Amino acid sequence: MREFIRASDVANEISMKRSYYGGSFVLVEGITDCRLYRKFIDKDECSIIVAHSKDNVKMSVRESYLRRNDRKVLGIVDTDLDKLKGIVQRPPVFATDSRDIETHMMSGPALDNVLLEYGDPEKIERFIDKYGEIRDAVVRACYPIGLLMYISDVHDHGICFRDPDHASFIDRKNLKVNVSLMMDSLLLNSPHSHVTKKDLAAQLSKETEEEHDPWDVCRGHDMISVLAIGLREIFGSYNSKYIRTGEAAGALRLAYDKETFRSSVLFSDTKIWSHENRFKVWY
Numbered sequence: 001m002r003e004f005i006r007a008s009d010v011a012n013e014i015s016m017k018r019s020y021y022g023g024s025f026v027l028v029e030g031i032t033d034c035r036l037y038r039k040f041i042d043k044d045e046c047s048i049i050v051a052h053s054k055d056n057v058k059m060s061v062r063e064s065y066l067r068r069n070d071r072k073v074l075g076i077v078d079t080d081l082d083k084l085k086g087i088v089q090r091p092p093v094f095a096t097d098s099r100d101i102e103t104h105m106m107s108g109p110a111l112d113n114v115l116l117e118y119g120d121p122e123k124i125e126r127f128i129d130k131y132g133e134i135r136d137a138v139v140r141a142c143y144p145i146g147l148l149m150y151i152s153d154v155h156d157h158g159i160c161f162r163d164p165d166h167a168s169f170i171d172r173k174n175l176k177v178n179v180s181l182m183m184d185s186l187l188l189n190s191p192h193s194h195v196t197k198k199d200l201a202a203q204l205s206k207e208t209e210e211e212h213d214p215w216d217v218c219r220g221h222d223m224i225s226v227l228a229i230g231l232r233e234i235f236g237s238y239n240s241k242y243i244r245t246g247e248a249a250g251a252l253r254l255a256y257d258k259e260t261f262r263s264s265v266l267f268s269d270t271k272i273w274s275h276e277n278r279f280k281v282w283y
Contacts, residue, residue, distance in 0.1 A: 007059035010051045014064050014073060017047075024072040024279040025049055025064075027057045036101060036253050037076065040261050042283040054078065058093050065092045072279040074270060081150050083216045091273050097265050099146070102220020104264065105252045106227070111135055113255035114248070118231050118240040127235045131174050134230065139214045141170055141177045141226045144204065146217035148186065151203050157195040159186050166225040172233040175226060179204070224249050 014025055024046045028034055034048050041048060051057040054077045061075035074092040078100035082089070089095040098104050105111065115124060115134065124134065131137050145164065152159040169181035183197050183204075228248040231240040243251075261267055267282065274281045 005052045005056065007051070007056045007063060010049065010056055010060035011063040011068065013049065014060070014070060015068060018070065021047065022072075023047060024074070024274065024281055025070075026281055027051045027061055027073070027075040029054050029057055029077060032249065032253070033076070033101060036256065039253075039256075040258060040267075040282050042280050045280040046282075051075070054080070058089075061092050071277050074274065074281070076266065076270070079216070081153055084150050084212060085154075091269075094266055094270050094273075098215040099218060100220040102224055102249065102252070103215055103218055105256045106135065106138065106220065106223050107215060108260050108263075109257070110252050110255040110260065111227075114227075114251045115235075117251065117255075118237055118243060119235050120237040123235040127174075127230075131176075134227075134235065137175045138223050138226050138230070139218055141175050142218040142222040143214050144177055144179050144208075145182060145186075145222050146214075146219050147204055147207050147212070148183070148200070149219065150217065151200070151207055152193075152195075155195070155203065157200070158190060158193040159195070160190040160193070161186065161219075164189070164222070164225075166222065167229060170226055170229055172229060175230050175234065221245070224252065 010027065023044075026037065026041065026046060026048050028037060028048060028050060030052065031050055034050050038048050051060055057075040057077050061073055064070040064073045074094065076094050076096070077089065079095040079097075080099060082095065096104060098107065111134075127134065127137075145161070148159065149161050151157065152161075165185055168185050169178045170176070171178065183200055187193060187195075187197060187200070225245045228243055228245050230236070231243050231248065236243065270281055
């Protein structure tokens with residue numbers, strides 16, 4: 001049913017709630033975004049609405065703000081590939097600092113706290129001695145698939161990146177990615193794509209030379225999936241034996257604290273803009 005929700009439906013929901021609610025509205029893409037940001041909003045002054053897609057957030061916020069003159073509305077969206085494509089969001093829509101909110105969680109203390117809870121100190125030390133910091137290993141593993149998403153988007157290859165089988169191309173001893181197996185896995189699950197593996201490999205090699213910022217390239221879902229593999233197979237403690245992507249993501253959300261969020265550009269920009277427009281979002 002969510003795929004049938006339109007931006008106008010969301011804008012109408014805001015208009016209907018205006019009959020009894022005078023606070024601000026923050027629109028987000030999905031339920032996991034809602035779970036995270038509701039930790040930080042001023043619940044007496046602000047309410048979160050899930051718009052169920054990035055396009056819905058952008059269009060419904062602008063419908064409410066520009067056409068219906070509701071000045072207490074803003075939207076938060078994932079940056080996705082926008083930085084690589086030179087796209088900038090304008091208020092009242094704001095984008096995450098890095099590719100998505102999960103990458104922002106992975107880049108800071110939240111990951112360290114998850115490793116304290118689910119990691120085995122001795123196993124972590126051995127891994128770091130051999131392969132470097134866990135955060136860096138996860139980034140290296142996820143960079144190629146993030147680049148392939150960008151390449152597929154730019155060249156309209158139509159490759160499907162929904163729920164890739166990370167375990168089929170991530171080495172469960174060192175978290176290194178087998179790029180050839182990764183392309184095989186993605187193309188196998190992309191029946192409508194007509195790009196050849198040879199052409200895709202050539203495009204990936206060329207794009208790798210550009211040396212993009214990995215935090216703009218790597219997708220949070222991939223990073224958390226690779227982290228979960230590491231916790232299960234390499235450096236996890238007894239309590240992480242069966243941890244999956246969903247549980248790892250939930251642990252990161254719980255570990256992502258107010259101080260880290262307040263250090264983000266997203267927090268700063270939304271706070272300044274909401275203050276200028278005389279409403280409150282964050283506590």
